[in-house]
Amino acid sequence: DQQVKQNSPSLSVQEGRISILNCDYTNSMFDYFLWYKKYPAEGPTFLISISSIKDKNEDGRFTVFLNKSAKHLSLHIVPSQPGDSAVYFCAASETHAGKSTFGDGTTLTVKP
Amino acid sequence: DGGITQSPKYLFRKEGQNVTLSCEQNLNHDAMYWYRQDPGQGLRLIYYSQIVNDFQKGDIAEGYSVSREKKESFPLTVTSAQKNPTAFYLCASSGTTLHKPDYEQYFGPGTRLTVT
Numbered sequence: 001d002q003q004v005k006q007n008s009p010s011l012s013v014q015e016g017r018i019s020i021l022n023c024d025y026t027n028s029m030f031d032y033f034l035w036y037k038k039y040p041a042e043g044p045t046f047l048i049s050i051s052s053i054k055d056k057n058e059d060g061r062f063t064v065f066l067n068k069s070a071k072h073l074s075l076h077i078v079p080s081q082p083g084d085s086a087v088y089f090c091a092a093s094e095t096h097a098g099k100s101t102f103g104d105g106t107t108l109t110v111k112p
Numbered sequence: 113d114g115g116i117t118q119s120p121k122y123l124f125r126k127e128g129q130n131v132t133l134s135c136e137q138n139l140n141h142d143a144m145y146w147y148r149q150d151p152g153q154g155l156r157l158i159y160y161s162q163i164v165n166d167f168q169k170g171d172i173a174e175g176y177s178v179s180r181e182k183k184e185s186f187p188l189t190v191t192s193a194q195k196n197p198t199a200f201y202l203c204a205s206s207g208t209t210l211h212k213p214d215y216e217q218y219f220g221p222g223t224r225l226t227v228t
Contacts, residue, residue, distance in 0.1 A: 099157060105153075
């Protein structure tokens with residue numbers, strides 16, 4: 001049973017437009033959510049996170065929104081740039097669990 | 113520079129041989145993790161350790177073994193019992209998330225293991 005799902009394997013957007021990446025989860029005990037970015041043949045790097053007590057966190061061009069009632073979070077990138085092209089992983093953590101659960105990732109392609 | 117290193121970047125082994133993947137960190141992190149990534153798939157947790165001399169099985173631990181004798185090191189052994197060992201292996205570290213979840217993981221560059 002996959003507890004963190006990213007239902008869109010890929011997304012293509014034009015440079016300068018908004019990219020919206022979605023993530024759904026099933027475990028109501030998750031209390032912290034993170035987004036990671038990954039280039040091919042490299043390890044993921046942390047991008048942005050949000051605590052379950054918030055509904056929005058913003059860092060420059062990146063904003064994460066959390067809807068706890070729907071068990072849904074999204075990552076908005078505005079404006080999108082060609083360098084944003086990568087695989088984006090959503091991850092969720094639960095206090096005391098000592099680990100994170102990752103989604104399968106969404107491949108974002110930003111076209112010049 | 114602080115960071116997490118994995119070696120080697122590429123590793124080739126014959127079927128039936130055990131192989132050990134190295135992971136070292138100098139970030140003074142308590143927690144370390146091993147993940148496996150297959151083409152087109154996400155990160156699947158193999159083993160994790162929140163403190164020295166203690167570790168837990170992740171979602172796909174069968175055919176793998178680990179040790180955590182030092183805070184800085186968390187080697188992963190892929191045994192001959194692992195049915196499909198060819199994959200990209202990622203090691204990560206973080207502050208311990210046992211009491212609070214808000215620590216991001218820092219990943220190494222990965223080791224691509226090919227078993228023929």
